[in-house]
Amino acid sequence: MRYLHAFAAVAVLLLFATQLASAAAAASPPYAVEGAFASYTAQGGFIAYFSGVVGNITYTVTSIFGNGSMRLHIFENITAGTDLNPFISTMNITDNIVNPVNFPAVSLASLSSGHIAFQNVSATFLHNNTASVPAGTFSTMEFTGTDVNGTTVNFWFDRATGLMVEESAGTSVVELASSNIAIPSGPPSGFNGEVAYELVFVIAFAVGGSAFLSMRYYYTKSAKAKRDAADGKAAANRKNTTGKK
Numbered sequence: 411m412r413y414l415h416a417f418a419a420v421a422v423l424l425l426f427a428t429q430l431a432s433a434a435a436a437a438s439p440p441y442a443v444e445g446a447f448a449s450y451t452a453q454g455g456f457i458a459y460f461s462g463v464v465g466n467i468t469y470t471v472t473s474i475f476g477n478g479s480m481r482l483h484i485f486e487n488i489t490a491g492t493d494l495n496p497f498i499s500t501m502n503i504t505d506n507i508v509n510p511v512n513f514p515a516v517s518l519a520s521l522s523s524g525h526i527a528f529q530n531v532s533a534t535f536l537h538n539n540t541a542s543v544p545a546g547t548f549s550t551m552e553f554t555g556t557d558v559n560g561t562t563v564n565f566w567f568d569r570a571t572g573l574m575v576e577e578s579a580g581t582s583v584v585e586l587a588s589s590n591i592a593i594p595s596g597p598p599s600g601f602n603g604e605v606a607y608e609l610v611f612v613i614a615f616a617v618g619g620s621a622f623l624s625m626r627y628y629y630t631k632s633a634k635a636k637r638d639a640a641d642g643k644a645a646a647n648r649k650n651t652t653g654k655k
Contacts, residue, residue: 546594
């Protein structure tokens with residue numbers, strides 16, 4: 411009888427442990443898995459580096475710990491146009507699983523609250539939207555906020571996993587290039603809801619070019635008028651001189 415009681419106790423303990431493990435697995439975010447990765451393309455334009463900054467950043471989860479943290483490997487390959495030499499950096503850091511500081515994701519619970527703190531930006535829910543990036547088209551939740559410089563920042567997070575799909579701030583944009591975390595609903599479809607980075611500069615150059623052409627036309631016309639006036643005055647002087655003779 412004692413053996414039966416002991417066996418029953420062990421069975422109950424095993425069942426309880428299994429339930430705890432299942433609950434923990436269900437509570438863990440989809441990105442909290444060894445081998446999970448997200449790679450992004452980044453590009454932007456700045457006054458100091460007018461030729462632009464482009465590059466790629468890859469985040470990889472290398473370990474999951476029982477204390478609610480995870481180990482990340484971050485690889486960056488950045489080129490600052492023709493102004494600075496390209497640089498490559500790698501780092502290994504520990505991050506929080508539920509509220510990551512470095513990994514580009516937000517927990518689904520935080521997203522559902524309608525207000526998040528992400529990358530030092532306090533952002534609020536704007537609306538559900540689709541985001542088309544190099545990795546594909548995703549069903550997302552769009553958040554908007556203002557950074558410390560007063561620039562409006564928009565974030566698009568995958569609704570199923572909380573992974574950041576896109577970030578836009580001024581003329582800078584970060585887009586998901588590939589990942590094994592979020593599954594796209596379709597292939598990339600071109601422009602998203604915001605003005606693309608390239609379009610911003612096309613508009614800027616178009617406006618600048620129009621202004622340049624207008625100014626050129628004005629000054630060319632003004633210079634011609636001055637030349638015509640000078641030629642007319644010279645002709646009048648010659649006529650007067652001839653008449654006096």
